[in-house]
Amino acid sequence: xxxxxxxxxxxxxxxxxxxxxxxxxxxxxxxxxxxxxxxxxxxxxxxxxxxxxxxxxxxxxxxxxxxxxxxxxxxxxxxxxxxxxxxxxxxxxxxxxxxxxxxxxxxxxxxxxxxxxxxxxxxxxxxxxxxxxxxxxxxxxxxxxxxxxxxxxxxxxxxxxxxxxxxxxxxxxxxxxxxxxxxxxxxxxxxxxxxxxxxxxxxxxxxxxxxxxxxxxxxxxxxxxxxxxxxxxxxxxxxxxxxxxxxxxxxxxxxxxxxxxxxxxxxxxxxxxxxxxxxxxxxxxxxxxxxxxxxxxxxxxxxxxxxxxxxxxxxxxxxxxxxxxxxxxxxxxxxxxxx
Amino acid sequence: xxxxxxxxxxxxxxxxxxxxxxxxxxxxxxxxxxxxxxxxxxxxxxxxxxxxxxxxxxxxxxxxxxxxxxxxxxxxxxxxxxxxxxxxxxxxxxxxxxxxxxxxxxxxxxxxxxxxxxxxxxxxxxxxxxxxxxxxxxxxxxxxxxxxxxxxxxxxxxxxxxxxxxxxxxxxxxxxxxxxxxxxxxxxxxxxxxxxxxxxxxxxxxxxxxxxxxxxxxxxxxxxxxxxxxxxxxxxxxxxxxxxxxxxxxxxxxxxxxxxxxxxxxxxxxxxxxxxxxxxxxxxxxxxxxxxxxxxxxxxxxxxxxxxxxxxxxxxxxxxxxxxxxxxxxxxxxxxxxx
Numbered sequence: 001x002x003x004x005x006x007x008x009x010x011x012x013x014x015x016x017x018x019x020x021x022x023x024x025x026x027x028x029x030x031x032x033x034x035x036x037x038x039x040x041x042x043x044x045x046x047x048x049x050x051x052x053x054x055x056x057x058x059x060x061x062x063x064x065x066x067x068x069x070x071x072x073x074x075x076x077x078x079x080x081x082x083x084x085x086x087x088x089x090x091x092x093x094x095x096x097x098x099x100x101x102x103x104x105x106x107x108x109x110x111x112x113x114x115x116x117x118x119x120x121x122x123x124x125x126x127x128x129x130x131x132x133x134x135x136x137x138x139x140x141x142x143x144x145x146x147x148x149x150x151x152x153x154x155x156x157x158x159x160x161x162x163x164x165x166x167x168x169x170x171x172x173x174x175x176x177x178x179x180x181x182x183x184x185x186x187x188x189x190x191x192x193x194x195x196x197x198x199x200x201x202x203x204x205x206x207x208x209x210x211x212x213x214x215x216x217x218x219x220x221x222x223x224x225x226x227x228x229x230x231x232x233x234x235x236x237x238x239x240x241x242x243x244x245x246x247x248x249x250x251x252x253x254x255x256x257x258x259x260x261x262x263x264x265x266x267x268x269x270x271x272x273x274x275x276x277x278x279x280x281x282x283x284x285x286x287x288x289x290x291x292x293x294x295x296x297x298x299x300x301x302x303x304x305x306x307x308x309x310x311x312x313x314x315x316x317x318x319x320x321x322x323x324x325x326x327x328x329x330x331x332x333x334x335x336x337x338x339x
Numbered sequence: 340x341x342x343x344x345x346x347x348x349x350x351x352x353x354x355x356x357x358x359x360x361x362x363x364x365x366x367x368x369x370x371x372x373x374x375x376x377x378x379x380x381x382x383x384x385x386x387x388x389x390x391x392x393x394x395x396x397x398x399x400x401x402x403x404x405x406x407x408x409x410x411x412x413x414x415x416x417x418x419x420x421x422x423x424x425x426x427x428x429x430x431x432x433x434x435x436x437x438x439x440x441x442x443x444x445x446x447x448x449x450x451x452x453x454x455x456x457x458x459x460x461x462x463x464x465x466x467x468x469x470x471x472x473x474x475x476x477x478x479x480x481x482x483x484x485x486x487x488x489x490x491x492x493x494x495x496x497x498x499x500x501x502x503x504x505x506x507x508x509x510x511x512x513x514x515x516x517x518x519x520x521x522x523x524x525x526x527x528x529x530x531x532x533x534x535x536x537x538x539x540x541x542x543x544x545x546x547x548x549x550x551x552x553x554x555x556x557x558x559x560x561x562x563x564x565x566x567x568x569x570x571x572x573x574x575x576x577x578x579x580x581x582x583x584x585x586x587x588x589x590x591x592x593x594x595x596x597x598x599x600x601x602x603x604x605x606x607x608x609x610x611x612x613x614x615x616x617x618x619x620x621x622x623x624x625x626x627x628x629x630x631x632x633x634x635x636x637x638x639x640x641x642x643x644x645x646x647x648x649x650x651x652x653x654x655x656x657x658x659x660x661x662x663x664x665x666x667x668x669x670x671x672x673x674x675x676x677x678x
Contacts, residue, residue, distance in 0.1 A: 002467035003417065007441050009467050050658060078342065079526055086652070087426045089446050090660075093650035097529035097663040102346045104454055104526060105650075107428050107444040115443055119458075126465030127341035128348050187418055187443060190436035311432035311444075313425070319389060321429075324436040 002126065005219025007212075008186045015124040016179040017117075017332060018131075018172045021065035022289025023058045024281075025140065025166030027273070031266045036290040037167070038065050044141060044166060052086065055139035055168075058281075059084070059095045062168035063135045066288070070131075070172040074099060077172070078129040081116040083107045084137050084280055085164075086146060091137055101133070110233050111188065111309030112136045113169060113284035114328040118185035120173040121330070125182075130174055137168035138279030147198075147314055160238045161199050162278035165265060169284025180295050184331040186216040190311065192324040198310075198317050202239020202262075202275060205308040208325035209235060210246040212306055216329045217252065224254050228300045231291065233283035233307035233327070234262035236276030261286035283307040295334055302333045341465065344558025346551075347525045354463040355518040356456075356671060357470075357511045360404035361628025362397045363620075364479065364505025366612070370605045375629040376506070377404050383480060383505060391425065394478035394507075397620075398423070398434045401507035402474050405627075409470075409511040413438060416511070417468040420455040422446045423476050423619055424503075425485060430476055440472070449572050450527065450648030451475045452508060452623035453667040457524035459512040460669070464521075469513055476507035477618030486537075486653055499577045500538050501617035504604060508623025519634050523670040525555040529650065531663040537649075537656050541578020541601075541614060544647040547664035548574060549585040551645055555668045556591065563593050567639045570630065572622035572646035572666070573601035575615030600625035622646040634673055641672045 004010040021038045029040035039061060046054040059082065067074050080099065082092035083106040096103035108115040116134030123129040141151055143164040149155040173182065191208040209232045217223060224230060235243055240260040247254050261283045262276035287305050294300045306329040312321070343349040360377045368379035378400060385393040398421065406413050419438065421431035422445040435442035447454040455473030462468040480490060482503040488494040512521065530547040548571045556562060563569060574582055579599040586593050600622045601615035626644050633639045645668040651660070 002465055003469065007417075052654065052658065078346075083444075083446065085427075087654060088424075088448065088650065088652035090650065090652045090655045093529060093663050093665070094655070094660070096665075097531050097650075100528060102526040102528050103665065104458070105422075105446040107422065107446045109427065119443070122465070122467055123461070126461070126467065128461055128465065129342060187441040189439060189441050190432060192436050311427065311429065311436075313427035313429045315391065315426060316429045316433070319391065321433070324432055326432070326435075326442065 007215045008184055008219035009122055010184055011121050011125040011182055013125045014175060015121040015173055015182050016176055017182055018174050018176050018179040019066050019070035020171040020288035020292050021062045021069060022285040023062045023168045024285060028165060028167050030270060033265055033290045036293050051139055051141040055091045055137050055142050056094050058168040059091055059135060059137035060098055062170035063099060063133055066133060066170040066172045072131060074101060077101050077131045077133055079104060080133045080135060081106055081119050082135045083112040085143055108326055109309030109311055110278055110280050110283060111307040111326050111328050112280045114305055114307035114330045117171055117330045118328055121182040121185060124173050124175060132173050133170055135170035136280040136284045138164050138281040140164045140166045143279060157274060158199050159274055161274040162201055162234060162236055162262060162276060163273045164279035165277045165282040165285065167281035167285045169281060169288040171288055180332045181335040182330060183333050184220055186212050186219060186329040188212040188326040188328050190324045190326050192322050194322045196322050198312060201278060201310050202235045203242055204323040205310055205325040206235050206239045206243040209243050209306050209308045209327045212327040212329050213247060214250060224252055224257065227257060227302050227304050229303045230258050231305055232260045234278040235260050235308060236262035238275045304329055304331050346554045347523055347558035348461055350460050350464040350522055352464045353514060354460040354512055354521045355515055356521055357513050357515050357518040358405050358409035359510040359627035359631050360401045360408060361624040362401045362507045363624060367504060367506050369609060372604055372629045375632050390478055390480040394430045394476050394481050395433050397507040398430055398474060398476035399437055401509035402438060402472055405472060405509040405511045411470060413440060416440050416470045416472055418443060419472045419474060420445055420458050421474045422451040424482055447665055448648030448650050449617055449619050449622060450646040450665050450667050451619045453644055453646035453669045456510055456669045457667055460521040460524060463512050463514065471512050472509055474509035475619040475623045477503050477620040479503045479505045482618055496613060497538050498613055500613040501540055501573060501575055501601065501615060502612045503618035504616045504621040504624060506620035506624045508620060508627035510627055519671045520674040521669060522672050523559055525551055525558060525668040527551040527665040527667050529663045529665050531661050533661045535661050537651060540617060540649050541574045542581055543662040544649055544664040545574050545578045545582040548582050548645050548647045548666045551666040551668050552586060553589060563591055566596060566641050566643050568642045569597050570644050571599045573617040574599050574647060575601035577614045643668055643670050
């Protein structure tokens with residue numbers, strides 16, 4: 001029961017993604033998924049005095065919206081699983097302070113969204129939580145100044161760079177009569193192919209995504225044909241074709257059902273989106289906004305979301321380390337109580 | 340099943356702390372618990388070229404030792420739950436890369452040890468893992484340069500300061516015939532009493548410890564009399580008496596069974612230990628080394644460990660934020676299969 005194969009979990013007690021919320025910033029509001037966000041903020045400060053406080057606002061808003069949409073009170077939530085890119089995940093911890101719910105901090109860089117969703121589903125499935133929230137956020141300006149250069153410097157970037165998404169996504173997981181079922185999760189291993197260039201995140205993360213996708217198929221006995229959509233977190237336009245090629249080489253015909261949240265969230269014609277989106281909020285907001293809307297409309301019935309994370313730090317790059325990466329996958333399926 | 344009261348988990352399927360390991364650095368080797376570590380390194384670089392690589396070595400060594408002492412192969416471990424104080428928890432992620440086991444990154448500052456142990460026990464209890472490792476580390480020199488001043492600067496500290504422990508601790512959790520049972524966990528809320536001074540970590544964390552201890556008693560129906568020892572993570576000599584007083588005020592007579600890992604790990608006469616130890620490794624190494632030895636000798640039968648964490652960052656302090664804190668508790672009990 002529970003454990004399946006080497007790296008996967010099977011949820012047999014019908015934990016559901018009861019409700020979710022996606023919040024975005026200005027650039028996300030100009031992108032192709034603008035109508036799939038619950039809230040778009042035109043002000044990147046979100047009315048706050050600094051960007052970290054702004055990101056906190058985005059995260060809190062997404063959590064509170066998901067809980068409200070789920071029709072329950074915040075006090076009914078047993079715990080929040082949250083993490084973000086900012087040192088010591090202060091955005092998540094400070095948000096948990098404001099909200100007051102028991103809290104477990106998690107970190108998997110941009111894989112945090114599915115790490116949280118997998119753990120939330122696991123806790124509900126096994127009866128350790130009635131309601132759990134998985135949430136994560138990122139903010140272009142908090143990430144830029146922490147990981148790269150002060151934005152005022154106006155540093156140039158190569159076209160392989162990613163654009164960190166400003167936003168947040170939250171999912172309320174519990175048992176109930178509606179909302180898609182969370183059926184499987186596959187926990188990733190750290191994969192490092194020796195890439196040292198932090199502008200090459202997509203190629204660095206692609207092998208980790210492939211490793212987890214293959215483990216998922218092996219553990220569950222599923223194939224690409226079992227899914228309507230298989231979507232990676234933020235490999236973007238440079239990394240995603242590499243993942244596709246690696247999967248095809250291993251015999252998995254992904255066809256046109258293989259997509260990427262980093263590609264979906266921005267239009268290539270938008271200014272300074274480079275190869276596509278990244279940041280914890282990229283996979284979270286696309287999944288909890290856009291993809292959940294498509295599932296509720298019946299356009300998608302069964303999806304596999306593989307959130308990818310680059311586990312580097314500015315210090316590890318300075319110390320000449322390569323970039324270790326990880327990916328965690330969660331399967332989400334439409335399913336009424338009578339299915 | 341599983342969930343108990345508002346914030347606690349009850350483990351009914353006998354997950355056990357099958358084996359554990361504690362690794363320490365030079366100052367820990369001069370302290371009163373020197374004989375309770377599996378390994379003491381006299382070189383704070385542990386033969387590595389920088390302190391971050393040294394801390395990685397400590398963490399890896401603790402994980403590998405715990406698994407070896409448990410009599411299983413690393414390949415039998417389903418997943419590692421680990422976190423540390425260093426930005427983007429690179430120590431843990433890089434260690435997971437080396438070891439190759441599926442990995443979930445967690446972060447609760449110095450509460451990380453019991454966050455990991457609670458989740459590991461929960462995964463084993465519910466059948467989602469056969470073997471899970473919970474591990475964490477800290478290093479005085481990696482913490483000093485990240486959170487405080489370059490060590491070369493020789494900055495003065497007040498006597499309320501803590502001394503970050505150099506070391507690591509790991510626990511192998513699974514089902515088996517020996518090793519103490521993990522029976523309960525209580526997940527903390529973020530508590531912030533408005534303290535802004537990062538040299539006052541003990542007083543900042545004490546209310547969070549009390550909040551979780553009281554929740555544990557309320558959820559489980561237990562009292563201080565049910566435990567041989569109730570030990571906080573690293574409130575140290577300034578914070579621990581505050582926690583004791585707050586608990587007594589709420590009617591909990593802690594008597595002489597209330598202790599603190601930050602007090603236990605160093606002798607007050609050691610140079611520059613200030614009010615006592617802190618860092619993720621403080622609670623982990625004392626619990627997985629010293630306390631497990633005392634349990635195996637029969638000196639302690641039932642203990643409650645409350646790891647405390649200050650969820651600040653250098654940036655949050657610079658931005659004038661107060662210090663949010665959290666504590667997670669795990670109950671560990673001697674118990675043979677025939678009990």
